[in-house]
Amino acid sequence: MASADVAEVLSRFSREALVKGIGQEGVKRLRESRVAIIGCGALGSTEAELLARSGVGFLRVVDRDVVDYTNLHRTHMVGEAEAEQGVPKAIACRDGVARIDRSVKVEAYIDDVDSDNIEDIVKDVDIVLDGTDNMDTRFVINEAAVKYNKPWVYAGVNSWYGTVMLIEPGRGPCLRCLIPEGQEGQQASCDIIPAIGTVTTIVGAMAANLAIRYLAGDGPEPGVLYSIDARENTVEKVKVERNPSCPVCVRREFKLLSRPPRFGVISRVCGSEAFKLRLPLDAPEPQDLASRLSSRFSWVVSRPNYVKVVTKEGVSVTVLGRRVVVIEGAMNEDDARRAYDEVAEAAGLPTY
Numbered sequence: 001m002a003s004a005d006v007a008e009v010l011s012r013f014s015r016e017a018l019v020k021g022i023g024q025e026g027v028k029r030l031r032e033s034r035v036a037i038i039g040c041g042a043l044g045s046t047e048a049e050l051l052a053r054s055g056v057g058f059l060r061v062v063d064r065d066v067v068d069y070t071n072l073h074r075t076h077m078v079g080e081a082e083a084e085q086g087v088p089k090a091i092a093c094r095d096g097v098a099r100i101d102r103s104v105k106v107e108a109y110i111d112d113v114d115s116d117n118i119e120d121i122v123k124d125v126d127i128v129l130d131g132t133d134n135m136d137t138r139f140v141i142n143e144a145a146v147k148y149n150k151p152w153v154y155a156g157v158n159s160w161y162g163t164v165m166l167i168e169p170g171r172g173p174c175l176r177c178l179i180p181e182g183q184e185g186q187q188a189s190c191d192i193i194p195a196i197g198t199v200t201t202i203v204g205a206m207a208a209n210l211a212i213r214y215l216a217g218d219g220p221e222p223g224v225l226y227s228i229d230a231r232e233n234t235v236e237k238v239k240v241e242r243n244p245s246c247p248v249c250v251r252r253e254f255k256l257l258s259r260p261p262r263f264g265v266i267s268r269v270c271g272s273e274a275f276k277l278r279l280p281l282d283a284p285e286p287q288d289l290a291s292r293l294s295s296r297f298s299w300v301v302s303r304p305n306y307v308k309v310v311t312k313e314g315v316s317v318t319v320l321g322r323r324v325v326v327i328e329g330a331m332n333e334d335d336a337r338r339a340y341d342e343v344a345e346a347a348g349l350p351t352y
């Protein structure tokens, strides 16, 4: 940082610099830090807001979904305008951070996280934060974090309860040490997760707090699992041991990183009636897609980050960003595939 920038940063964060363990040195370190946040829902938006407010200079945010009204009770930096327009969560997060601090650089990606992109997301940042809602993505993050020796903060919420753990490869357990294969249990399911904004905020804040301490050089102990019970207002700490035969952090077998990405596979969007699939290549810009589709479909909506088409059967197909397709109003996977193929053929996208 140039000396004028340093002076400005130290002035803006003068109260934070008084905090034990941070100081002026910590403030400068935070400004030069690079953080990836995977998922921009309740947890991710809390983490992004708090990290931006604490002075982190670079955020990379990734999310595959759009804001809707059911998100507003727990998601930070969004309101009715974003829900009404169906703004992609990654874009809403980027714009929210810009309202807080224009000098924070934010890279926003509208995409699913899988084996084909996780390494690029993780390898040039200082720490990764979990803002996801499913264990499969967490284990993909875990493998990439171990492979590139990057710390990451695991965070999960269910109802009044939450868990947070800083994972530092080489200095303690990884997520696979904590949850062996086959023991993911109910957490692996795609059910609607009960959630309340106070608890997602507490857990997101604890995750951001661990990241801030790590980045500021006041490293918290890795491998401590914090279990939050927000009904009882208690936090329990358990030291997790490294599994001496862990396939990921000991044997370095990165099974999920080497699995083929699931392009073109139709699946349910967790917690919704919609279906989704992921494209193997970047779709054309929404405006170009819209002009190709408007001759075939009477109902086409084009926005800067997505294009939405409704088929004559009343199924809506949204190409969100460049890689994610969301299909709503289909009775089943076959219906969803038919609707997608009809749109894809007109748009010049791959059919399945």
Ligand SMILES: [Zn+2]
Binding pocket: 173, 174, 175, 176, 177, 178, 243, 246, 247, 248, 249, 250
């Ligand atoms: Zn491990």
